[in-house]
Amino acid sequence: MNSLATSLRPAPSVLPGWGITMGLTLTWLSLIILIPLAGVFIKSAGLGWDEFWRLALDPRTVAALKLSFGAALIAAGVNVVFGFLAAWVLVRYEFPGKRLFDAAIDLPFALPTAVAGLAFTALYAPNGWLGSWLVPLGIKVAYTPLGIVVALIFIGLPFVVRSVQPVLADFDRELEEASATLGATRLQTVVKVILPALLPSLLTGFALAFARGVGEYGSIIFIAGNIPYVSEIAPLLIVIRLEEFNYAGATSIAAIMLVISFALLLLINLLQAWNRRRTGIQA
Amino acid sequence: MVNLPRAAATSAAREIERHRHAPVRIDIEELGKSYGNFAALENVSLTVKPGELLALLGPSGSGKTTLLRAIAGLTATEQGTIRFDGEDATVLSLRDRRVGFVFQQYALFRHMTVFDNVAFGLRVRPREERPRAGEIARRVRRLLELVQLDGLEKRFPSQISGGQRQRVALARALAIEPRVLLLDEPFGALDAKVRKELRSWLRELHTETGLTTVFVTHDQEEALELADRVVIMRAGQVEQVGTPSEIYDEPATPFVCEFLGGVARFEVTAKDGEADVLGSAFPLEGDSDYCGPALAYVRAHELEIVARERAEGVPAVIRAVRPFGPTVTVELSVEGRQSRIEAEVPRELYSSGELGIGQGVFIRATAARIYAAN
Numbered sequence: 001m002n003s004l005a006t007s008l009r010p011a012p013s014v015l016p017g018w019g020i021t022m023g024l025t026l027t028w029l030s031l032i033i034l035i036p037l038a039g040v041f042i043k044s045a046g047l048g049w050d051e052f053w054r055l056a057l058d059p060r061t062v063a064a065l066k067l068s069f070g071a072a073l074i075a076a077g078v079n080v081v082f083g084f085l086a087a088w089v090l091v092r093y094e095f096p097g098k099r100l101f102d103a104a105i106d107l108p109f110a111l112p113t114a115v116a117g118l119a120f121t122a123l124y125a126p127n128g129w130l131g132s133w134l135v136p137l138g139i140k141v142a143y144t145p146l147g148i149v150v151a152l153i154f155i156g157l158p159f160v161v162r163s164v165q166p167v168l169a170d171f172d173r174e175l176e177e178a179s180a181t182l183g184a185t186r187l188q189t190v191v192k193v194i195l196p197a198l199l200p201s202l203l204t205g206f207a208l209a210f211a212r213g214v215g216e217y218g219s220i221i222f223i224a225g226n227i228p229y230v231s232e233i234a235p236l237l238i239v240i241r242l243e244e245f246n247y248a249g250a251t252s253i254a255a256i257m258l259v260i261s262f263a264l265l266l267l268i269n270l271l272q273a274w275n276r277r278r279t280g281i282q283a
Numbered sequence: 284m285v286n287l288p289r290a291a292a293t294s295a296a297r298e299i300e301r302h303r304h305a306p307v308r309i310d311i312e313e314l315g316k317s318y319g320n321f322a323a324l325e326n327v328s329l330t331v332k333p334g335e336l337l338a339l340l341g342p343s344g345s346g347k348t349t350l351l352r353a354i355a356g357l358t359a360t361e362q363g364t365i366r367f368d369g370e371d372a373t374v375l376s377l378r379d380r381r382v383g384f385v386f387q388q389y390a391l392f393r394h395m396t397v398f399d400n401v402a403f404g405l406r407v408r409p410r411e412e413r414p415r416a417g418e419i420a421r422r423v424r425r426l427l428e429l430v431q432l433d434g435l436e437k438r439f440p441s442q443i444s445g446g447q448r449q450r451v452a453l454a455r456a457l458a459i460e461p462r463v464l465l466l467d468e469p470f471g472a473l474d475a476k477v478r479k480e481l482r483s484w485l486r487e488l489h490t491e492t493g494l495t496t497v498f499v500t501h502d503q504e505e506a507l508e509l510a511d512r513v514v515i516m517r518a519g520q521v522e523q524v525g526t527p528s529e530i531y532d533e534p535a536t537p538f539v540c541e542f543l544g545g546v547a548r549f550e551v552t553a554k555d556g557e558a559d560v561l562g563s564a565f566p567l568e569g570d571s572d573y574c575g576p577a578l579a580y581v582r583a584h585e586l587e588i589v590a591r592e593r594a595e596g597v598p599a600v601i602r603a604v605r606p607f608g609p610t611v612t613v614e615l616s617v618e619g620r621q622s623r624i625e626a627e628v629p630r631e632l633y634s635s636g637e638l639g640i641g642q643g644v645f646i647r648a649t650a651a652r653i654y655a656a657n
Contacts, residue, residue, distance in 0.1 A: 172388075172390065174386050174388065174390040175390050175392065177357050177384075177386070177390070178384070178386060178390040178392075178455075179392075179403070179407075180357075180377040180378070181355060181356075181357070181377050181380075181382055181383070181384045181456075182403055182404035182407065182455065182456075182458075182459055183377075183378040183381070183404055183407055183408060183459055184378075184403070184404075184407040185378070185407070188407045192403070192407070193392055196392075196394040196395075197393065197394060199394075278439070279393060279394050279439045279441065280439050280441035280442045281393050281394070281439070281441055
């Protein structure tokens with residue numbers, strides 16, 4: 001067993017750089033991420049434990065949190081399926097307009113999210129192109145939680161595609177051939193051979209899409225309708241509390257979001273690490 | 284086959300025996316495959332005898348791997364047929380061909396344990412043909428025993444050595460009870476010592492399983508040592524087929540001579556089916572009254588360094604001596620010839636101190652193969 005000191009510092013290397021890179025990284029992380037986030041906790045800690053829980057368990061806050069995390073999870077799940085398909089098509093097939101299609105995947109990164117929200121609202125509103133067909137069928141998208149999911153799917157898609165694409169491109173075709181000569185059907189090959197190899201990248205894509213979805217604000221406020229208890233997301237509630245000059249209420253919601261998000265992302269990372277250790281595959 | 288007595292030591296081999304079908308004969312007729320303008324296979328006809336161990340030997344780009352992949356059904360061909368025991372295999376799906384294929388880089392499933400890798404081919408069978416879990420486990424253990432990997436079931440491919448991965452790939456291919464076994468450069472990725480060990484082991488395994496086996500290699504020594512018959516390929520075509528001794532003793536073409544290596548090449552002029560090589564006359568292969576340019580090949584051990592006094596052969600100068608191994612290799616330069624000639628001579632000649640660098644000697648050929656140059 002290594003002592004703590006030696007496990008913190010790697011064995012001396014002929015290629016220097018540990019000290020300066022580690023130092024710069026820690027300073028940078030502190031300035032950009034750790035100090036602002038610590039501020040959130042310090043501010044909410046000022047409330048006292050009882051007051052914090054009173055604010056946190058407020059039914060409107062709980063409903064908003066459930067909606068934010070629920071919609072983000074569903075959207076990330078949908079993106080894993082369709083993002084994988086999009087990555088598959090982009091990597092495996094040649095077709096006219098492939099470059100355009102490939103470039104379009106990144107648009108949700110670049111587009112101001114409010115624009116996307118407005119576009120979706122116009123499409124799915126009862127008098128919109130799609131809405132005028134869907135609403136008579138009883139499917140309401142605009143101004144409902146379903147609309148939030150749709151907007152989050154749009155926002156999260158590139159994360160999954162861009163996580164999976166390079167891994168799939170590097171995937172060894174001989175593995176598929178081996179599977180086929182051993183008698184596997186195409187479906188068995190995809191499920192038993194290809195998907196498990198892509199699992200780490202799918203998980204990464206899921207985590208990124210999910211994290212992005214939880215924090216999304218701009219596109220949702222247009223399509224959600226923002227009805228308290230129904231279609232009001234947590235980030236919006238934070239803004240509402242701020243506008244009421246209720247800083248304590250705002251930071252308490254923020255603190256809860258931080259803790260839940262961090263816990264979920266940590267869980268996903270631990271899963272990845274466990275899988276790497278188990279199979280001995282270096283990512 | 285019900286009350287088979289079981290000795291523990293041979294039970295694995297017997298297990299294979301129990302599932303063994305009569306070895307399959309492969310008939311390849313006029314096979315053709317091209318990539319654009321490049322002909323990867325051209326009019327290849329070949330018969331693999333039931334139960335034989337056949338080597339496809341050739342330089343890279345000669346089409347040997349393409350031929351192997353075509354037999355497996357991994358590469359579609361444009362012309363010709365491949366028959367397994369008379370049955371057209373080209374119309375069969377990969378699953379129905381039942382070919383055991385071992386890839387050069389093994390293509391093991393990295394996220395599966397050794398056990399799961401070997402069991403894969405059994406688990407993906409349609410429900411009605413799939414053995415029960417207990418039966419699968421029993422068969423996988425027997426196979427791992429056969430390839431001497433028992434005890435490594437729970438390891439992942441990244442946790443075992445290259446030679447072990449090779450054997451896992453072999454066990455995985457054997458698990459589907461293949462009709463033929465195909466190996467692509469089976470020892471290509473291994474270091475020299477492991478190569479030698481696996482070579483004789485593979486030979487034994489072939490005897491035990493009795494499967495019709497085809498392997499690809501670019502190493503002539505490996506092919507000649509291991510195979511029952513060797514197919515030499517060049518530019519998508521079969522150059523020569525024969526047993527190792529046939530290939531070695533009677534190389535059909537200059538290409539085969541050169542590919543087998545260890546030869547000195549001489550450009551000579553033939554007259555009435557004979558040509559002079561280093562001062563001695565030798566007959567041409569085939570055509571007996573050919574006149575014109577010809578190529579002569581003399582193997583290193585067919586060169587003799589003769590004492591100056593006897594004045595036989597042609598004069599040469601010793602340029603280097605490599606005194607290791609059972610014989611001593613001497614590099615010589617001959618006047619009017621750019622490249623040096625290597626001769627293998629008995630150790631005694633070296634020990635007697637007659638082989639000094641820079642020393643003038645005479646060399647002569649004791650044998651030569653001469654081919655008419657077209």
